[in-house]
Amino acid sequence: MTGFRPRGRRSVYTAAATAFTTGALALLATAMTAPQPPPTPPASARTAPTAHSTVPQLPSAGLPRSEPAVISIPKIGLHTPVEKVARAGDGSIALPKDPDHAGWYTGSVTPGERGNAITVGHVDSEKGPAAFYGLGALRKGFPLTVTRHDGSTARFTVTGIEVWAKNAFPSQRVYGPTNTATLTLITCTGWDSTRRTYRSNLVITAQLTPS
Amino acid sequence: MKKKTVTSVAALAAIASGLVLAPTAFAGGASHGDAELHAMLSPVPTSKVTGSGTAMVHLKGNQATVTIKAQGLLAGAPHAQHFHIAGKGQCPPASAAKMHNGHLSLNTTDGLPFYGKIGASLTTSGDTGADHSALAVERFPMGASYTYQRTITVDDETAKELRAENAVVVVHGIDFNGNGKYDNVLGASDLDPKLPAEATDPALCGPLKMAPAGAVAGGMGGTQNGDTIALSAAGGLLAAAGGALYLRRRSSRQS
Ligand SMILES: [Cu+2]
Numbered sequence A: 001m002t003g004f005r006p007r008g009r010r011s012v013y014t015a016a017a018t019a020f021t022t023g024a025l026a027l028l029a030t031a032m033t034a035p036q037p038p039p040t041p042p043a044s045a046r047t048a049p050t051a052h053s054t055v056p057q058l059p060s061a062g063l064p065r066s067e068p069a070v071i072s073i074p075k076i077g078l079h080t081p082v083e084k085v086a087r088a089g090d091g092s093i094a095l096p097k098d099p100d101h102a103g104w105y106t107g108s109v110t111p112g113e114r115g116n117a118i119t120v121g122h123v124d125s126e127k128g129p130a131a132f133y134g135l136g137a138l139r140k141g142f143p144l145t146v147t148r149h150d151g152s153t154a155r156f157t158v159t160g161i162e163v164w165a166k167n168a169f170p171s172q173r174v175y176g177p178t179n180t181a182t183l184t185l186i187t188c189t190g191w192d193s194t195r196r197t198y199r200s201n202l203v204i205t206a207q208l209t210p211s
Numbered sequence B: 001m002k003k004k005t006v007t008s009v010a011a012l013a014a015i016a017s018g019l020v021l022a023p024t025a026f027a028g029g030a031s032h033g034d035a036e037l038h039a040m041l042s043p044v045p046t047s048k049v050t051g052s053g054t055a056m057v058h059l060k061g062n063q064a065t066v067t068i069k070a071q072g073l074l075a076g077a078p079h080a081q082h083f084h085i086a087g088k089g090q091c092p093p094a095s096a097a098k099m100h101n102g103h104l105s106l107n108t109t110d111g112l113p114f115y116g117k118i119g120a121s122l123t124t125s126g127d128t129g130a131d132h133s134a135l136a137v138e139r140f141p142m143g144a145s146y147t148y149q150r151t152i153t154v155d156d157e158t159a160k161e162l163r164a165e166n167a168v169v170v171v172h173g174i175d176f177n178g179n180g181k182y183d184n185v186l187g188a189s190d191l192d193p194k195l196p197a198e199a200t201d202p203a204l205c206g207p208l209k210m211a212p213a214g215a216v217a218g219g220m221g222g223t224q225n226g227d228t229i230a231l232s233a234a235g236g237l238l239a240a241a242g243g244a245l246y247l248r249r250r251s252s253r254q255s
Helices: A009-019 A021-032 A133-137 A171-175 B002-016 B108-115 B156-163 B227-233 B235-240 B242-254
Strands: A068-073 A078-085 A102-105 A115-120 A143-148 A153-165 A181-192 A197-208 B034-043 B052-060 B063-071 B081-085 B098-100 B103-105 B117-121 B146-153 B167-172 B202-207
Touching: A068 A115, A133 A181, A133 A197, A153 A181, A171 A181, A171 B034, B034 B156, B034 B167, B052 B156, B052 B202, B063 B081, B063 B156, B063 B167, B081 B108, B081 B156, B108 B167, B108 B202, B117 B156, B156 B167
Parallel strands: A078 A102, A115 A181
Antiparallel strands: A068 A078, A068 A143, A102 A115, A143 A153, A153 A197, A181 A197, B034 B052, B034 B202, B052 B063, B063 B146, B081 B117, B081 B167, B098 B103, B167 B202
């Protein structure tokens, strides 16, 4: 090989890899297809723990009870089956066993019913993007639908995007019952590259669209 | 492609040092004796009520901080409200209704097998006992819509039943015949014959259930292997490998 090739970080990386060959080589194949970090929620979503909801709660009859089957958000290419989840030992909502599924918390109302229907999902697995990978790209006004086991479709509009630090999470605000048919979607955000964990939760709220 | 290689190095190093996937601990509700309970309040069947509401209870020992939002009730009238306990932890179905003064309706007694006896009276001031304040109409919220918030001390049995998810919020006072006031259309109250049944019949009901606590652990980091991450995570490695880097660059240039 001859001639000028731009040298810089690329060479550095190569060298670093060489210095730690065995494992690096083993993982090279995976790394070559490594996915990009998830989309970032808007800056306005970064909240202070003291912030308080001022959204008026208007009466809403909502839909009859029916468990959710699929959540679809066409604008971000999200189409994911929903499985049931309960509380984990620490009191938090357990995540779905399948990272490509969303989880509906069975202690909450069903999506479309009056009240706060709570869903959770992984932003990524150990291998790559998971069910709620794209939630950071949601913006207020985006439509989303939940198809339900009774064959009906509950249509929602995104009304809230909030990011809360895990260590200052306002549980009552996020999980509290609502007088309107509300859908809450929660996933992780705020990657901490030092601790190699997500520091925050992204909390999306949506209201049932009058039909 | 080579960029990504360093990512793998960083990931390996992190795994080796146990940094990856360390579970994040949150203060769980139950383990500290604190409990957060939520309820959706819905109209009691046959009550002709079209209102709704929500209830939240934060229980710390025997201290219960109660928030109730109700709407769509009879305006200008007091609404008795209680924790009912030691029943089935349920609201009564329509099939529990009986004939009262010629009308199929559900009085407080009819619902007892489902929501149980009174555990605490959610008054706006003073005593909150089950016995002396159950019908303290002058100390209950008034009106069609209200927000009630108060921290009260509940007895041991009520605290136990709350934690066991066997407590129900019941708001009383209906307008069965829609004439804008409590009257004797359903006869006298089963709780106090001096009051009309409409004033004490259950209007809204909701079982209190344990709420989730804390944030969710919804990510493993599998999409976080990009350059920036790798660089910072691998900072130490790069520094350590510094000497080797230079040599490697030299040799590759000459090859
Ligand atoms: Cu009562």
